[in-house]
Amino acid sequence: MRRLLSIAAGVAVVAGLTGLILTRPQHVDPAELDGIAPDLVRGETVFFAAGCASCHSAPNSEGEEKLVLAGGRRFETDFGTFIAPNISSDPEAGIGSWSALELADALIYGTGPAGQHYYPAFPYTTYTNMTPEDVVSLHAFLGTLPAASQESIAHEVGFPFNIRRSLGGWKLLYLEPGWVVDGDLDVQQQRGRYLVEALGHCAECHTPRDGLGGLSRDQWLTGAPNPSGKGRIPGLTTNHLDWSEADIAEYLKSGFTPDYDSAGGEMAEVIENTSRLSDEDRLAIAAYLKVVPVPANDATTD
Amino acid sequence: MIKKFSILAASLISVAVIGTAVAQESENPAVKARKAVMQLYAFNLGTLGGMAKGEVEYNAEAATRAANNLVAVTQIDQSAMWPAGSDNVSDPSSRALPAIWENFPDVSAKGKAMAEAAVAMQAAAGQDVEALKAAMGPLGGACSACHKAFRAPKN
Numbered sequence: 406m407r408r409l410l411s412i413a414a415g416v417a418v419v420a421g422l423t424g425l426i427l428t429r430p431q432h433v434d435p436a437e438l439d440g441i442a443p444d445l446v447r448g449e450t451v452f453f454a455a456g457c458a459s460c461h462s463a464p465n466s467e468g469e470e471k472l473v474l475a476g477g478r479r480f481e482t483d484f485g486t487f488i489a490p491n492i493s494s495d496p497e498a499g500i501g502s503w504s505a506l507e508l509a510d511a512l513i514y515g516t517g518p519a520g521q522h523y524y525p526a527f528p529y530t531t532y533t534n535m536t537p538e539d540v541v542s543l544h545a546f547l548g549t550l551p552a553a554s555q556e557s558i559a560h561e562v563g564f565p566f567n568i569r570r571s572l573g574g575w576k577l578l579y580l581e582p583g584w585v586v587d588g589d590l591d592v593q594q595q596r597g598r599y600l601v602e603a604l605g606h607c608a609e610c611h612t613p614r615d616g617l618g619g620l621s622r623d624q625w626l627t628g629a630p631n632p633s634g635k636g637r638i639p640g641l642t643t644n645h646l647d648w649s650e651a652d653i654a655e656y657l658k659s660g661f662t663p664d665y666d667s668a669g670g671e672m673a674e675v676i677e678n679t680s681r682l683s684d685e686d687r688l689a690i691a692a693y694l695k696v697v698p699v700p701a702n703d704a705t706t707d
Numbered sequence: 708m709i710k711k712f713s714i715l716a717a718s719l720i721s722v723a724v725i726g727t728a729v730a731q732e733s734e735n736p737a738v739k740a741r742k743a744v745m746q747l748y749a750f751n752l753g754t755l756g757g758m759a760k761g762e763v764e765y766n767a768e769a770a771t772r773a774a775n776n777l778v779a780v781t782q783i784d785q786s787a788m789w790p791a792g793s794d795n796v797s798d799p800s801s802r803a804l805p806a807i808w809e810n811f812p813d814v815s816a817k818g819k820a821m822a823e824a825a826v827a828m829q830a831a832a833g834q835d836v837e838a839l840k841a842a843m844g845p846l847g848g849a850c851s852a853c854h855k856a857f858r859a860p861k862n
Binding site: 636655661670674676677684 | 748750761840844848851858
């Protein structure tokens with residue numbers, strides 16, 4: 406009996422240690438960023454394509470105010486309320502003192518400079534597909550934006566979700582680099598895929614989630630319940646969205662639908678970003694959306 | 708029995724359909740008038756947008772006429788079209804949020820920005836298709852700015 410107990414204890418210790426190792430925050434290999442020179446123009450494109458300001462600008466800011474990444478917007482979810490932190494260039498309150506490598510850790514692995522896991526309200530499961538060139542260029546561009554001295558506010562998250570280590574387990578399930586839409590894509594479709602699957606994080610709203618809050622990748626971009634509880638976020642696959650590629654590109658530029666109604670709600674904020682991209686990039690997104698497969702079990706139309 | 712049931716079902720459906728139709732059409736002429744203003748915008752934007760997207764061949768004269776109309780629509784005095792009690796709470800056929808009546812200065816600033824974007828389109832529309840394309844973005848931004856702040860989402 407005693408022997409059995411000690412075996413059980415041994416197993417528990419090994420399992421615990423394995424768990425601790427598996428749930429350790431991961432870091433980017435510094436060699437990955439070696440010799441990459443930042444390009445500010447590229448960094449600006451990444452900034453708008455990735456929509457950083459939509460979450461990190463102060464609540465209710467408009468126009469140029471959106472370049473001040475003071476944080477403070479609140480995001481209510483089933484797991485608690487997340488409050489966007491200050492990621493302005495302020496070295497104390499913001500992330501002005503971060504190295505490009507520290508930003509890479511945050512974007513690629515959701516790991517903070519103190520070795521903590523970030524909550525996936527920060528869409529690193531998308532950004533994990535970013536190229537090192539884009540990370541380095543974004544880092545340089547963020548450094549050119551104004552500093553804001555507002556302190557970041559702690560998230561309002563209750564037990565058990567306040568145990569950050571458990572996010573390591575969540576990441577094991579959901580943080581996997583790689584493309585959802587695979588196969589034979591031409592150069593334009595591949596650019597669109599990068600804009601959607603690595604930067605734009607469209608899927609965060611337009612793809613349904615499972616019980617643990619992870620994206621159901623087999624239902625990619627087929628639409629999802631609106632977290633506000635009212636209505637649905639529309640699907641973007643061809644059975645839901647039958648607009649032409651030119652229609653989609655125009656919508657992402659000016660916000661005009663094919664009926665010349667204009668985008669409202671959250672999508673109006675997204676278009677403030679996509680309107681800053683090039684026509685080529687907007688057409689690339691449209692070309693990509695046309696090749697996203699319609700899952701066999703989603704024959705519905707909106 | 709089956710027949711009774713289908714009559715019942717049919718009448719339920721027609722009630723539902725009529726109910727929806729009634730909910731969409733406002734009784735209030737002011738609400739109808741402002742929806743008509745939006746229709747005028749949409750129709751003329753359609754001419755310009757078709758050229759911007761390359762669906763219709765660029766035609767400087769047609770583009771200018773449409774842009775002139777947009778400017779004319781921005782000059783319509785809408786002050787009588789927004790009476791108290793015509794927000795989406797009092798009138799479910801409208802999507803106009805009550806915030807409009809609490810923020811008139813902001814509403815009129817956004818209206819002014821729309822007028823400026825229309826004037827910019829008027830200057831661009833007759834130049835060439837590239838100028839027209841470039842003017843679509845700010846025009847859409849001006850529409851969205853007001854809709855984002857003051858229009859309820861579609862149900």
